[in-house]
Amino acid sequence: MFLDSKLAFELDSYFEQAASPMEVHPDVAAAAQYSLGAGGKRIRPALCIGAAKTITSSQCKDSTTVVAVTLELIHTYSLIHDDLPAMDDDDMRRGKPSLHKAFDEATAILVGDGLQARAFELIADAPDLSAEQKVCMIKVLAQAAGMEGMVGGQYIDIQAVDSDMTLDELQAMHEMKTGALIQASLALGGIAAGASDEQLEALDIYGRNIGLAFQVVDDILDVEGDPEALGKTAGKDAEANKPTYVKLLGLDGAKTEAARLLQAAIDALDMFGESADQLRELARYIVERDR
Numbered sequence: 001m002f003l004d005s006k007l008a009f010e011l012d013s014y015f016e017q018a019a020s021p022m023e024v025h026p027d028v029a030a031a032a033q034y035s036l037g038a039g040g041k042r043i044r045p046a047l048c049i050g051a052a053k054t055i056t057s058s059q060c061k062d063s064t065t066v067v068a069v070t071l072e073l074i075h076t077y078s079l080i081h082d083d084l085p086a087m088d089d090d091d092m093r094r095g096k097p098s099l100h101k102a103f104d105e106a107t108a109i110l111v112g113d114g115l116q117a118r119a120f121e122l123i124a125d126a127p128d129l130s131a132e133q134k135v136c137m138i139k140v141l142a143q144a145a146g147m148e149g150m151v152g153g154q155y156i157d158i159q160a161v162d163s164d165m166t167l168d169e170l171q172a173m174h175e176m177k178t179g180a181l182i183q184a185s186l187a188l189g190g191i192a193a194g195a196s197d198e199q200l201e202a203l204d205i206y207g208r209n210i211g212l213a214f215q216v217v218d219d220i221l222d223v224e225g226d227p228e229a230l231g232k233t234a235g236k237d238a239e240a241n242k243p244t245y246v247k248l249l250g251l252d253g254a255k256t257e258a259a260r261l262l263q264a265a266i267d268a269l270d271m272f273g274e275s276a277d278q279l280r281e282l283a284r285y286i287v288e289r290d291r
């Protein structure tokens with residue numbers, strides 16, 4: 001797996017601290033822990049730490065771990081809200097009842113909001129980062145999570161039921177909805193490690209391609225995980241009649257596109273040599289994953 005067990009353990013203890021300081025109501029802390037500990041793949045923290053290691057080739061600093069945690073907090077909030085009846089209305093997430101089913105809707109809304117706010121607080125309090133680095137990270141993360149990024153993409157996605165999107169429109173939506181936070185994961189890791197503008201640009205190109213590949217593979221897995229859905233062209237999104245890469249490109253076309261994006265992501269890392277091996281491995285994992 002892409003996170004070694006020591007680092008995975010360290011991240012888990014940070015999640016626990018982030019979700020349950022003394023002042024947090026025990027029910028809110030329990031609900032936050034329920035989602036944070038529900039078996040997510042931790043792709044965004046891994047990308048953040050991979051980006052920092054690409055720049056410094058050295059031991060992961062505490063500040064990088066804290067910053068990596070913030071990306072999972074934002075991601076977890078987005079999934080909690082995405083599952084709500086007003087959005088995708090999903091009763092299950094990662095094989096368990098989604099948060100609003102395990103608890104209730106008000107708790108799910110509030111815990112999502114709370115995790116988002118906590119992410120920015122953690123960056124503000126992160127050790128060993130300059131004020132300039134923190135402000136830059138807060139801006140990058142806010143833009144990626146906000147109306148020009150994830151929230152904006154989610155809005156377009158919700159409106160997309162029964163619409164005929166072109167491939168360019170589908171790509172633009174995914175760049176906002178899932179790609180922006182993936183790109184921010186790389187940017188934050190790079191900023192934490194003191195990357196130059198040129199290095200940040202290369203990480204961004206890698207992030208853009210791997211973010212799109214992530215979504216193309218998600219659409220492929222949706223079909224392959226539910227063979228009966230093949231006749232409907234895709235799984236959940238086909239049932240909701242939403243545009244997907246498999247609908248627009250066909251299954252083989254989507255696989256070719258994922259391979260093309262993987263290669264473009266790997267090519268963007270050329271300037272880093274061996275220090276980017278972890279990011280190369282992660283890119284392959286994202287494209288070859290089965291869940």
Ligand code: GRG
Nearest residue numbers: 040041042043078081082150151154177178218
């Ligand atoms: C509610 C503001 C708001 C945004 C929601 C990201 C998102 C926007 C919705 C998720 C919907 C979805 C399932 C999209 C497919 C791609 C995706 C983000 C999958 C989940 O990410 P993983 O695979 O999840 O990294 P794990 O479970 O491993 O953490």
